[in-house]
Amino acid sequence: MANKTSVNIGARLDRLPQSKWHVKIWLVTAFALLVCWSNGIGGSVQNILLNELHWLEPGSTLLAMWGTTYTAGQLFGALIGGPIGDKIGRKKSILLYEIIHIIAMIGGALSPNIAVLYVFRLLQGLALGALLVVLFAGFTEYVPGKNRGTWSSRTSFIGNWAHPICNGIALLIVSTGVSMNMNWRIQFMIPSILSIIACIFIYVKFPESPRWLESQGRLDEADKIMTSIEKEIEKSTGKPLPPVEVTNPKPVKKLPFTALFKGKLLRRTIVGSLVLIGMNTIQYTLMNWMPSMLSGLGYDTSKSQFMTMFGLFGAPFGIFIASLIMDKIPRRVMGVILLAGMAGLGVATGLLAPTLGMTGLIVMTFLLNTIIYMYVCYASAVYVPEMWPTSAKLSGSGFSNAMGRVSNIFFPFLVTNVAASSMGSGGVFILIAIVAAIIAVAVIFLGVETRGESVENIGDVE
Numbered sequence: 424m425a426n427k428t429s430v431n432i433g434a435r436l437d438r439l440p441q442s443k444w445h446v447k448i449w450l451v452t453a454f455a456l457l458v459c460w461s462n463g464i465g466g467s468v469q470n471i472l473l474n475e476l477h478w479l480e481p482g483s484t485l486l487a488m489w490g491t492t493y494t495a496g497q498l499f500g501a502l503i504g505g506p507i508g509d510k511i512g513r514k515k516s517i518l519l520y521e522i523i524h525i526i527a528m529i530g531g532a533l534s535p536n537i538a539v540l541y542v543f544r545l546l547q548g549l550a551l552g553a554l555l556v557v558l559f560a561g562f563t564e565y566v567p568g569k570n571r572g573t574w575s576s577r578t579s580f581i582g583n584w585a586h587p588i589c590n591g592i593a594l595l596i597v598s599t600g601v602s603m604n605m606n607w608r609i610q611f612m613i614p615s616i617l618s619i620i621a622c623i624f625i626y627v628k629f630p631e632s633p634r635w636l637e638s639q640g641r642l643d644e645a646d647k648i649m650t651s652i653e654k655e656i657e658k659s660t661g662k663p664l665p666p667v668e669v670t671n672p673k674p675v676k677k678l679p680f681t682a683l684f685k686g687k688l689l690r691r692t693i694v695g696s697l698v699l700i701g702m703n704t705i706q707y708t709l710m711n712w713m714p715s716m717l718s719g720l721g722y723d724t725s726k727s728q729f730m731t732m733f734g735l736f737g738a739p740f741g742i743f744i745a746s747l748i749m750d751k752i753p754r755r756v757m758g759v760i761l762l763a764g765m766a767g768l769g770v771a772t773g774l775l776a777p778t779l780g781m782t783g784l785i786v787m788t789f790l791l792n793t794i795i796y797m798y799v800c801y802a803s804a805v806y807v808p809e810m811w812p813t814s815a816k817l818s819g820s821g822f823s824n825a826m827g828r829v830s831n832i833f834f835p836f837l838v839t840n841v842a843a844s845s846m847g848s849g850g851v852f853i854l855i856a857i858v859a860a861i862i863a864v865a866v867i868f869l870g871v872e873t874r875g876e877s878v879e880n881i882g883d884v885e
Contacts (some may be wrong), residue, residue: 429642433634433672440662444655454621455554455621457582496545501553505560516553532611553821560817563816576742576800708855741800753872758801766860769856775787
């Protein structure tokens, strides 16, 4: 089976039937993604520190730094976490970033003042930025190309329940009557404990990626893990595995980080970055500007929050729909359709908002959230993670994620200026359309088709 340059890992993985082993790998990944919610509790913790404990003051620099510090951490985490993960492996990097994140969460919970808390807040962002890259991108190496998009979409579906779950837990903590000084600390401790459980699952149940081992020239280790996987699946299905179709595989090359900025990979770096810039900027605009637009239309705070909340039910609905159709439509076509849908619905919402009434606005925001989160799933969980060769997978995905984070730092200033102009809130939605159109053109002319392709074929950049 083996030769000097390959043990045919890709073909052996891609011919495996769907099995309990795939479900196990998916559940471990999805659970780890679900419980790392330092991002999800940011708003509720900030509210307590601002309005109850007065560690933060309205209009202060410290208050502005709450989100910026975390975002900066995520940016650098994605940027350095990818290359480290490509160097030390998928399993080790997941455990490393999980441990850093857990320590940062516990440190945050024990912080005696806001200065110390901000240090741990930066570390939380750094660890999570790196962890999201390896969980999404690394997972694509374990599942067959024929249904890789479906599996990745399912992972995104589970992971995106983190925000409603952790905010629900925050409400439960309030109902217990614990002091506000303990409340926010408990919010940090709960995901810490759950993440420790996730680490145990990863350590015990999650094998190192045989694809990564092969790309590093560690052929005996790759073959040993692959053989173990094959035996486990044969035992669970009670049937012999299909034959391996690729009998003369190409050697899997080890690529340096600089390869991302040359030749064919440079095109993917540009497209991947633009796709995630679009995700971050459009999602930011909707999440942060919709309440302001509703207030500008005369709805008070309680009504605007109510309408925004109902609109947000479109998020899990959109990801669920994406999981059903992701492997049925070519990736580039899917991206263009979703970008066009976001642009069209965004402009329609901005222009029609004054005439729709409360029910109409709820429907429009629900539809807009649905298609935006279909795109979030497509961009962050499926297309960008799968477009890279194995040895540069986390580096490419991490760099693209970092570029998306950079855009989130500067785009709010552009949105604010547009909204303050004569175009008003409607101009903000036109800005969404322009961003979507630019990215759609890039996907059409520079994008690579990955649907149904093996990781090895996608990674053949010669």
